[in-house]
Structures are given as structure tokens and as C-alpha cells.
Amino acid sequence: MAGLAPAAPGYRRLRIAPLPGGGITQAGARLHTPYGIAEVSWVLSGRELTVEAVVPPNTTAGVVLPGGRGVIEVGSGSHTWTVALGGASICWVKGCGLGQADCSCLGW
Structure with a gap:
């Protein structure tokens, strides 16, 4: 649910894929890896x-x-992303390294 998992042996690469839903409004995970703490x-x-x-x-992640x-x-x-959830569609509001925000579906 929090969305943190290894994507390569030894935690050299991580996968970050949060899964909100089911009435849960927050989640988190923390892992001690050979390279340091991943959160x-x-x-x-x-x-x-x-x-x-x-x-x-010395680690990368696919988000x-x-x-x-x-x-x-x-x-x-450290990285932060914010996405707007609009009914059946999801819009990007802002994010690290994403360039210009796509706010085209924010008119809910």
C-alpha cells in the first residue's frame, strides 16, 4: 500500500508505486538498505x-x-510529487523533474 519495494537485488534500484484506496488516507514505509534508509x-x-x-x-528509483x-x-x-485525483481521471498538479504541470483536467 505504501508503495516501496526493491527493483533490483541488493536494493541498488527501488520501485515506488503508492496505492491509495480503500478509505485509507495515508501510508508510509521505511527500509534499511545497504546504501542507507529508503522511505x-x-x-x-x-x-x-x-x-x-x-x-x-548511489541508488535509483522508478516511480x-x-x-x-x-x-x-x-x-x-528527497522527492515530492502531488497529483490531483479527479473522479475517474487523475491529473498532475506538480512534481519533481516533470517540467510544466499538466492542469488540463482540473476543472472538476
Whole structure:
């Protein structure tokens, strides 16, 4: 549910894929890896999902956020993404390294 898992042996690569739903409004996970602590947490507030992640040094992560936009590749460090959940569709509001925000479906 929190969405943190190894994507390669030895935790050199991580997968971050939060799965909000079922009435749960927040979740988090923390792993001690050979490279340091990896963390992910998310909070659902109304229709806005905020995801925060920490990727340890010398490690990468593939991030999959709700909405099917594909995998976002990130390196070590702290990252934050916010997505707007709009009924059956999901819109990106802002995110680390995504360039300009796509707010085309925010008119709920």
C-alpha cells in the first residue's frame, strides 16, 4: 500500500508505486538498505495525493504514480510529487523533474 519495494537485488534500484484506496488516507514505509534508509509516504487530502520519497545515495528509483503516466526515473535524494485525483481521471498538479504541470483536467 505504501508503495516501496526493491527493483533490483541488493536494493541498488527501488520501485515506488503508492496505492491509495480503500478509505485509507495515508501510508508510509521505511527500509534499511545497504546504501542507507529508503522511505516513502503519501497523504490523500480530498482529491489531492502528495507523495514524498527518500532515495539513498548511489541508488535509483522508478516511480509510478496513479494515473498511468509511466515510470519517472529519479536518483538519490528527497522527492515530492502531488497529483490531483479527479473522479475517474487523475491529473498532475506538480512534481519533481516533470517540467510544466499538466492542469488540463482540473476543472472538476
